[in-house]
Amino acid sequence: xxxxxxxxxxxxxxxxxxxxxxxxxxxxxxxxxxxxxxxxxxxxxxxxxxxxxxxxxxxxxxxxxxxxxxxxxxxxxxxxxxxxxxxxxxxxxxxxxxxxxxxxxxxxxxxxxxxxxxxxxxxxxxxxxxxxxxxxxxxxxxxxxxxxxxxxxxxxxxxxxxxxxxxxxxxxxxxxxxxxxxxxxxxxxxxxxxxxxxxxxxxxxxxxxxxxxxxxxxxxxxxx
Amino acid sequence: xxxxxxxxxxxxxxxxxxxxxxxxxxxxxxxxxxxxxxxxxxxxxxxxxxxxxxxxxxxxxxxxxxxxxxxxxxxxxxxxxxxxxxxxxxxxxxxxxxxxxxxxxxxxxxxxxxxxxxxxx
Numbered sequence: 001x002x003x004x005x006x007x008x009x010x011x012x013x014x015x016x017x018x019x020x021x022x023x024x025x026x027x028x029x030x031x032x033x034x035x036x037x038x039x040x041x042x043x044x045x046x047x048x049x050x051x052x053x054x055x056x057x058x059x060x061x062x063x064x065x066x067x068x069x070x071x072x073x074x075x076x077x078x079x080x081x082x083x084x085x086x087x088x089x090x091x092x093x094x095x096x097x098x099x100x101x102x103x104x105x106x107x108x109x110x111x112x113x114x115x116x117x118x119x120x121x122x123x124x125x126x127x128x129x130x131x132x133x134x135x136x137x138x139x140x141x142x143x144x145x146x147x148x149x150x151x152x153x154x155x156x157x158x159x160x161x162x163x164x165x166x167x168x169x170x171x172x173x174x175x176x177x178x179x180x181x182x183x184x185x186x187x188x189x190x191x192x193x194x195x196x197x198x199x200x201x202x203x204x205x206x207x208x209x210x211x212x213x214x215x216x217x218x219x220x221x222x223x224x
Numbered sequence: 225x226x227x228x229x230x231x232x233x234x235x236x237x238x239x240x241x242x243x244x245x246x247x248x249x250x251x252x253x254x255x256x257x258x259x260x261x262x263x264x265x266x267x268x269x270x271x272x273x274x275x276x277x278x279x280x281x282x283x284x285x286x287x288x289x290x291x292x293x294x295x296x297x298x299x300x301x302x303x304x305x306x307x308x309x310x311x312x313x314x315x316x317x318x319x320x321x322x323x324x325x326x327x328x329x330x331x332x333x334x335x336x337x338x339x340x341x342x343x344x345x
Contacts, residue, residue: 001338002251005241011234011255011329092226124226127262152309153260156323185310188319 015129019096022131023221031111032214035132037154039147040120042140043164045073046197047206048115052080054203059211061113064102066094068119082106093124096131112214122151133220134213140165141172145179152186159213160191162206167196227263230329231271235279241334242281250284252335256291258326260309265290293326 010016026033036044048063055061062082065073074085084102086094099116116132118125137158139147142165148155155161161183163176176194183190193209195202213220234255242250257263265288272286292305299318311321 003245003248003336003338005245005334005336007237007241007331007333009237009331011230011237011331015233091229123262127226149309153262153327156260156309156311156327184319185308185312188312188321 012127012129015096019129019131022096022100023133026114026131026133027217027220029110030217031114032134032210032217032220033114033116033130033132034210035116035118035125035130035135036138037118037122037125037135037158038120038138038140039122039143042120042138042143043197044117044120044138045076047138047162047164047195048077048117049080050195050197050200050203051115051207051210052077054200054207059112059207060110061115062106062111063115063117064094064099064106065117066098066119068092073117088119092119092121093128094118094130095128099130113210122147122154126151126154126157133217134159136160136162138162138164139179141168141174145174145176146182148179148182148186155183155186155190158187158190160193160209163192163194164197166194166201167199227267227271228275230263231268231275234272234329234331235275235281237331238281238334239279242336245336246338248336248338250281250334251337252285252287254287254289254332254335256289256330256332258291258328259293260323260327261329263329289332291326294324295321296324297321 038044052061063077064084064086066086066088067073068088068090071085074083077083084105086098086102116130135158137154139161180192191209193202193206195206238253242248257265268288269286276282276284294303295306295311296303297313297316297318298320299313300316302315304314312319313321
């Protein structure tokens with residue numbers, strides 16, 4: 001006899017529940033969790049280094065940094081902040097168990113900010129909730145301004161877009177207005193921040209944005 | 225290519241349903257995939273072919289139904305399909321909208337064949 005079992009359930013439902021539990025726990029600890037997404041080379045690590053330098057001892061931050069191979073990014077950040085490399089061994093995105101293991105390796109102590117630097121990829125990481133309060137997509141001027149339209153999910157699920165490498169604008173074909181218009185049509189509530197992590201331009205506004213977000217921590221949940 | 229890990233998760237969930245139903249034979253699995261699921265149906269189909277065989281249910285077919293993206297306006301409560309991923313409400317212009325379907329993979333149903341005990345000719 002043939003039987004049809006109706007399920008009608010999101011395949012990722014269990015993973016989403018686990019992410020929600022993690023988010024709730026980090027809210028309880030007073031830690032704002034930020035998941036940084038971008039293409040490879042957009043400047044996520046440089047942005048975090050500039051953030052760490054800007055804050056100094058004012059804010060307690062740590063970084064979990066994901067890559068397919070090497071621990072180079074963690075080595076770059078380690079002189080500035082506690083940083084743990086999450087090596088995926090070929091996987092194109094981080095998942096929550098990897099993040100939780102990384103958090104256990106960090107030195108004990110309360111954190112104001114936990115940054116998760118995802119694997120450089122605008123596709124797969126956008127489908128995985130890591131229990132973050134805020135997803136931020138980093139777009140650099142050298143990549144072209146068409147990325148929001150080409151990778152809608154990464155931008156739809158992000159609360160902020162950081163346009164990095166604005167010091168290179170005179171040399172590249174990139175329109176901040178065009179990228180912003182596309183990003184805002186996909187995520188009309190997107191906060192847009194322009195920075196140059198290497199020239200330390202716009203970092204004060206970026207850091208202020210994060211501090212203001214943390215002040216609203218109990219109300220934060222990812223956009224749908 | 226995260227379709228492989230997605231199909232592994234799907235197979236685990238289907239396996240639990242098969243076990244809960246007395247180990248009946250799996251015939252068909254039906255899923256809905258939306259434009260913002262981050263899934264390429266062709267890649268999902270080839271991942272299913274490989275991984276279902278490894279899981280011992282290689283005869284079972286995976287049906288992938290592609291469904292539209294639907295958002296709901298928080299201002300006027302209207303449901304709409306965002307054209308070219310433009311999510312501002314086309315009716316009242318409010319920017320705050322929620323994606324209500326088409327951004328994930330939904331396991332719709334599982335079709336099983338009961339194994340007849342002691343059947344003989």
